[in-house]
Amino acid sequence: MSNTHISASDLRATVARVVQAAGSSETEAQAVAHNLVLANLSGHDSHGVGMLPRYVDAVLEGGLIPNQGVRVTLDTGAMLALDGQRGYGQTVGEQAMQMAIDRARQHGSCIMSLAQSHHLGRIGHWAEMAVEQGLVSLQFVNVLSRPVVAPWGGADGRFGTNPVCIGVPLQGRAPFVLDFATSRVAQGKMRVAHNEGRQVELGYLIDPGGNPTTDPGVVVVPQPPSASGNLFGALMTFGEHKGYGLAVACELLGGALTGSGTWHREADTRRAVYNGMLSVLIDPARLGTQTSFESEALAFVDWLRQGPAAPGTDAVLIAGDPERAARAERERNGITVDAATWQEIVQAAAKVKVAV
């Protein structure tokens, strides 16, 4: 099997056909396709079109409901509590962020909670929507799917890859968009390494007994029976106890505070992935610091960029730069989808009677 090299527009059209055949309106299908392909363009293949088979399975199982909108559970102006009703994150996430942006413009800030959204994809996408409107945007997200990440000092997976995102507009420049999972590395990257027969660095993973390992298979395929009784190992958090603390904060803020729910049960085989997201949006103009914010932020970013590059690197970057560079390159040259992922997409399409 060989990789598939495809333009972003052809890939969008393929994804949209499959999503529509799985029951979504044309508008929703286009939104899902746009969002997933944008993740590939941004260099985050783990959150791109490779998610499509999972979405199709989740729809067929009934855990993901096409054509849902958000339900407002509380609205006090600058505070919004929303329920995604297990709809596509690409639809309910867009609606929720648009409402929060409007409120932040109106009131100067908005705290928006979104519960029970299906997978919200690349969280940076939502911060970028707010940043484009001149707003600062903070996101804390939990993931209800499979407990693949171990607590610091723990010997098994207890929660998901809980992402954090901070977007800050920079006057006249491309924004700062920090957006990462609190696991040391993405689960999808371990699947790829396992398929390619590669070992990974120590510090990424523990085996089912809680011991450090370099074998990515421990989080991909069930392991031989062991004393612990666990079938899988787990990913570790980034930054030791600090990343672990941030992962717990995501569960408490994105899961508990939003009403979306936290993870506290054994793994199951259901395919749906739910995200709870707490967003805080701030309009710097309304905080009264717009002038100094703009000049001080630019001065600091320039100061960073003027620093010498370490041996082996070309330049000091800020968060958001790698995604922008990937987009420019992949828009120009197309996207490569690895053979195993493409095969899974073909099979998912067949389940909803689409030939790819």
Ligand SMILES: NC(=O)c1ccc[n+]([C@@H]2O[C@H](COP(=O)([O-])OP(=O)(O)OC[C@H]3O[C@@H](n4cnc5c(N)ncnc54)[C@H](O)[C@@H]3O)[C@@H](O)[C@H]2O)c1
């Ligand atoms: N929806 C979900 O359930 C879910 C769960 C986990 C992760 N995700 C998404 O997965 C994506 C990938 O996460 P990840 O942890 O693999 O990301 P990552 O480890 O690639 O880190 C990405 C962040 O680091 C910044 N960065 C990278 N290199 C840099 C450099 N040299 N200098 C400065 N900044 C740099 C990027 O701009 C970006 O903000 C994210 O978009 C995240 O939102 C989603």
